[in-house]
Amino acid sequence: MTSVFERLGDVPLIDGASLIERYDHFLLDAFGVLLCAGGAIEGAAAFLAELERRGKPYLIVTNDSSRLPVSCVKHYAAKGLHIPEGLILTSGQLIEGYFRAHSLHNASPRCVVMGPEDSKVFVRASGGQVISADERGTLDVLLIGDDEGYPLLETLDAVVSMVFRTMDAGRTPHLVLPNPDVIYPKGEERYGVTAGGIALIVEGALEARLGERAPRFVRLGKPFTPLFDAAFLRWGESARNTAVMIGDQLQTDILGANRAGIDSVIVGSGLTPWDEATPTRGVRPTFRCEALGR
Ligand SMILES: [Mg+2]
Numbered sequence: 001m002t003s004v005f006e007r008l009g010d011v012p013l014i015d016g017a018s019l020i021e022r023y024d025h026f027l028l029d030a031f032g033v034l035l036c037a038g039g040a041i042e043g044a045a046a047f048l049a050e051l052e053r054r055g056k057p058y059l060i061v062t063n064d065s066s067r068l069p070v071s072c073v074k075h076y077a078a079k080g081l082h083i084p085e086g087l088i089l090t091s092g093q094l095i096e097g098y099f100r101a102h103s104l105h106n107a108s109p110r111c112v113v114m115g116p117e118d119s120k121v122f123v124r125a126s127g128g129q130v131i132s133a134d135e136r137g138t139l140d141v142l143l144i145g146d147d148e149g150y151p152l153l154e155t156l157d158a159v160v161s162m163v164f165r166t167m168d169a170g171r172t173p174h175l176v177l178p179n180p181d182v183i184y185p186k187g188e189e190r191y192g193v194t195a196g197g198i199a200l201i202v203e204g205a206l207e208a209r210l211g212e213r214a215p216r217f218v219r220l221g222k223p224f225t226p227l228f229d230a231a232f233l234r235w236g237e238s239a240r241n242t243a244v245m246i247g248d249q250l251q252t253d254i255l256g257a258n259r260a261g262i263d264s265v266i267v268g269s270g271l272t273p274w275d276e277a278t279p280t281r282g283v284r285p286t287f288r289c290e291a292l293g294r
Pocket of ligand 1: 029030031032033247248249270
């Protein structure tokens with residue numbers, strides 16, 4: 001069992017080569033671990049090539065719900081990382097399971113999707129009917145897939161109005177958030193607000209009028225366990241003993257690994273301030289590694 005460290009500086013250091021030596025199954029976050037806004041992170045391609053050479057299985061587990069796996073392949077390839085579609089698990093792929101679990105898959109629910117076309121494809125493939133945000137209408141499902149693909153303020157006004165109208169008619173809509181990430185690395189020392197941050201605005205707005213009756217988003221991606229469960233469905237439960245999650249965010253990647261009962265490595269190539277004084281806030285990484293290539 002991993003000890004509780006209070007600061008990043010207390011977490012033991014490890015390098016990429018030792019990681020490959022130590023573990024047999026690798027779960028890798030994409031942004032901040034393999035990729036950044038500018039391209040592939042130094043050493044990422046070599047790390048994956050070494051896993052392949054040694055026959056150690058890996059999967060990319062990403063909270064990105066703005067791209068289908070096939071679109072991820074193209075996006076990663078444009079940055080110099082060639083990863084087969086079958087090795088990419090995205091939070092968008094969890095929408096289908098949510099719809100099934102709530103018997104929405106055969107009910108043709110009316111869904112407003114805040115996100116680009118790929119987010120809508122995930123919803124349609126799960127049995128949802130995608131409708132436009134219309135402040136005078138109602139809805140069965142509100143899903144935030146991404147921060148792009150729609151005018152932010154107009155859409156926020158419309159969806160909040162739609163949820164109120166639906167609640168006033170006596171029904172509680174499903175609020176679904178595949179990607180709980182609040183921020184993302186936009187570039188050198190620049191950050192962007194993404195799906196999870198937009199969900200916080202919607203939740204705050206709903207609570208302002210509805211108080212405790214306000215519905216909240218069901219968060220599907222990391223730090224919740226469905227993405228991890230999907231990985232171990234593929235590899236078998238015993239793989240949890242030899243698996244490691246490598247991520248750049250304590251509150252999503254590493255907390256998710258803690259909940260999944262597997263070892264984890266926090267890297268310094270993404271969002272977590274790479275400072276020994278950074279508080280771990282109760283989250284337990286097994287190791288820290290400055291970057292996969294170090
Ligand atoms: Mg990340």
